[in-house]
Amino acid sequence: MFVAGDEGVYLSTDRGAHWKLLAGSPKGVRQLGLDDRDLYIGTGAGVHIIENATSKPEKARKLAVDLAVDSLSVGERVVVAAGIFSGAVLSTDRGRTWRAVSGSWGKKDAVPYIGVGPSGDVQVQTIEGSPDGSGAKNLWVSKDLGRTWKAKPAFDKVDVYSEVGSFPDRPDVQVVAASAGIFTTRDSVDFQRIGVPDTSVNALAVAGSALLAGTPTGSYRSTAPLGRELGAGYQDWGWTGKIPHTVGNTVNALETLPGKGNDVLRARNAYCPGECFFIEKSGDNGRTWSGLASFPGNSHSVVADPKDPSRVYTGAYLAPALYVSTDGATSFTPLHDTELSGVNGLAIDPTRPSGVWIADVSGLYLSTGADLPLAKAFDGRVEAVAVDPKNPSHVVAVGQGLLKVSYDAGKSFADGVGLPEVFYTSVVFSRDGALYAGSRDYYVAGTGVLRSTDGGKSWKVLPNQPADHEVRSVLVSPDGAWLFAGTMASGVHRLALR
Template identity: 50%
Template sequence: MTAATLAAGLTLALAVPAAAAPAAAAHLQPWQLVGPNSAGGHLAFTPDRPARLYVLPDTGRSVYRTDDHGDTWMTQGALGPTGYAIAADPRDGDVVYVAALDQVTGTGEVLRSDDAARTFRTVATSPGGLSSVVVSGTGEDVFVAGEAGVLTSTDHGRHWAKLPGSPTGVTDLALDGDELYLTTGAEIHVVDDALARPELPRKLGVPGTPYLTSLSAGDGVVVGSGVLGSGVLSTDAGRTFRTLTGPWGADDAAAFTGLTADGSLEVQTIGSAQPDGSPGTRGVWLSRDRGRTWTDHPAATGAVDLYSEIGAFPDRPQEEVVSGPAGIFSTRDSASFKRIGVPDTEVNALATAGPALLAATGSGTYRSTAPLATHLPRGYQDWGWTGKAPGTFANSVGALADVSAKTVLRVRQGYCEVDCFTLERSGDGGTTWSPLATVPGNSRSLVVDPRHSGTVYAGSYLTPAVYTSHDGGRTLTQHAIPGLDGVRSLAADPRGTLWIGDVTGLYRSTDGATTASKVFDGEVAHVAVDPRDPRHVVVAGSGFVKVTRDGGATFRTATGLGSADYSDATFTHDGTLYVSSGTKYEPGRGVFRSTDGGTRFAALPTQPLDRDVRTLLPAPDGRWLFAGTGAGVYRLPLR
């Protein structure tokens, strides 16, 4: 990427929500990112703007910025390369660096923004991916590291060179005064006098054979940890290291280590896995005396689940900011937490339950009434915070199905010796959930028979099958239909036909999934039945959208779309048809509309900032079209 990724005029200012638009101009209105605040990421603070925080989400596709301690967030266009680390200039809060990787070429790129992350440009490249970046207190010296070693700039990022003697395979950097520490996994090196006359990297003695992916350093303390391994600690500027120990179990892993704003040492530990495969007991520990004594914070894991990074706003040093897989949180006592961001999460499915919108994500189901309101209220990006973050492991929700205004079903990945999912029910509009049945496989498809609300179908794509239930989901029966290799979508019509979208093609069953016949070949992502005419069916898939008006006797390929992966299709009450383009592995093309039932489509004149649209849902009252993307939920006024 050698040019700005998006003009500043396309920046989406989330703090200024729009009201519903007149029907004639509805599709010309901008899409609004409405949340949910359910994604973590990498943190970058700057003393120059003490209320500002940049977050590079774990997806690595864009940068979010708050200028008001997390009350509102702004996001810009896509980075292009995938970002893995972020740092801001302490003296100029508008200057931001991202360490990135071009997934196509395998080239590492140093991205720089001079306009507060609105646009980025490439200022340096590396033969391999880059995964860490640090900036000195003056902003003059910048270090970026990755597979090919360490790049350095001594003039505020204008010119770059390879750090002499740098080892390869660097996973993280930490700067403490003039000392630059770097880890290559099993080793830690230090560059003495790194800001003036850098010496050659010097290998330090580390006990055991840890695999270190993160380092923190400050005031002579250096601490490192990896993925479910033991951490290492030095309290004498790296001259000696010891295995990190504390009051936790001897076999517990140091999943996270870091230093707080006041220099305290913070550690999260995880015990051995339970017999059912679920993660072991977790703890968050704080030491104010360099690891000699520790204080346990048992409420922290319930609120955040897993720690990935910590920091603090410069004007609020006593308020810790914690990044976890399901959000960015702030706390003053490690007991009560506030979720402050960020609205960047992969959305698998959407549903409405009475006055609320539900979003199925990789970290559970989120619920909010704000997206259905004419004017978005304060805090509209934060959905349903209860003081307890959803679990990180085995909590991916693949599909939702509404039964009534208050009753909703969902399928969630479960804990089993082999892949399995659990069908769950909510009787309070998605606020709480109860398990019904657990079966082998994994699921992204769920539908309720429109003739009998107690008949439920769930598709599986790891154990290819269709599961049926005639008691509201309390029991499920597996139907391993010949030919199925991965069910991705199900649709049921009032005539008794069940449409099965599989990675091998479209199938049709008229006996409740006991048997099915193949209609056509192709990788099907979604099947939609026109609620006004069950013989009108639309099938979206890899490279096509096909339409039938005779119940499947014949299908015609829609025009006006072009070659792309199409992910969803939905009808509004007036018969307008929308399809979306999105996939986990390729850039999406956004949302298309047809006013003739799917014969011809045209791209909407405005698009969500994230065009990787996975799922679509019109509001029950027809006022909004919601799009679940790879980075949150957007809404568009329809009238």
């Protein structure tokens, strides 16, 4: 067995009980492909090979491929690799020589996947950039090693593949891992779902009686998580047989509008064909969405002023900027677009007119208007900021190796104590004044969710943790009954608070 990651490739010869790092293997490995004896390795800089990997592994050797590999696959006679925005390549001589893979799709189309199917056919997925960020998609299949291609119909049930394979006793049935789950198909046209996926949850919000989750494949809603008892099928959120677009549908921020009943905002990152994002609104608790405004870059944040819900802010990460709307997110004006390096999170500052805290990759900032300079509270990569709803002078900010608290409306910040040196992703106040912070892997393993009962001065790791300790988002339900944690790869988990 081989596994790979940041440090390189590890080998186990006893069914995973013990592992050994292969000497000379490249770092930052993204993909692996194995034929009978040789291991192919995809990294951000190209393709490597470890010959005789299953017997006497040789030192990894770089092959003549210079692209950031996002997908890699190996068949009996062929090795294929592709980068989403750098094209695809193919080799029929164990990686000695390569040729570009081209077909009827456009030269500028994104290639999110290339693979070799169980029958030896080469499959390529392409996405054409579009103004709405979704992109026209297609699946192309070649049975002659890329010389000719046949287009398959659009696949609403599956969207973008991440991997294909087959069961040993059913080589004619292709198994597909995709954003909507695990599927089987015999013709790459009709699919049957056989498994429900775990996924990354970037944002959480409660709208009416439903919990909303922002993921890399759109936003999902379920009324089950807010109930005391969880009925059968509660883990399958809103499956209708049609998956939203994978590319152009990443939701990193959700905001329930105060005093607006069923109204919710979300920030959806897209491919237009460059990076862009949309602010969209739902008037039915997240069931349906309509577009309001679009911006360059992408976004991790949208927030509304509790005292004036028509005043909405959003921040851009790529093409850094802070934008404000005074008409309920129908139109926006840039406030700051030169001082910031990448906005991660926002929080309204009730102590100042037009005040908003900005968690940026370069520090924590305070904005009080377009005509006034940004005030910087401290340096560091800040991921999220929260203001105590009962005491607006109480501010907490978290980020890379930092968790800081202020009791004087941001004039000074002190470090929390009892903290592991991890990457903090999110922070939220509960109704009883407790604080909860999420952490995830960045340079060291995450520790899950931490809690503070003294306003952020000291912190302890919660004894009850999600199975996945890499937590991207935390939320306390409005009634204070539940703590929700959105994880890196295992969906949403909940903990009863009372």
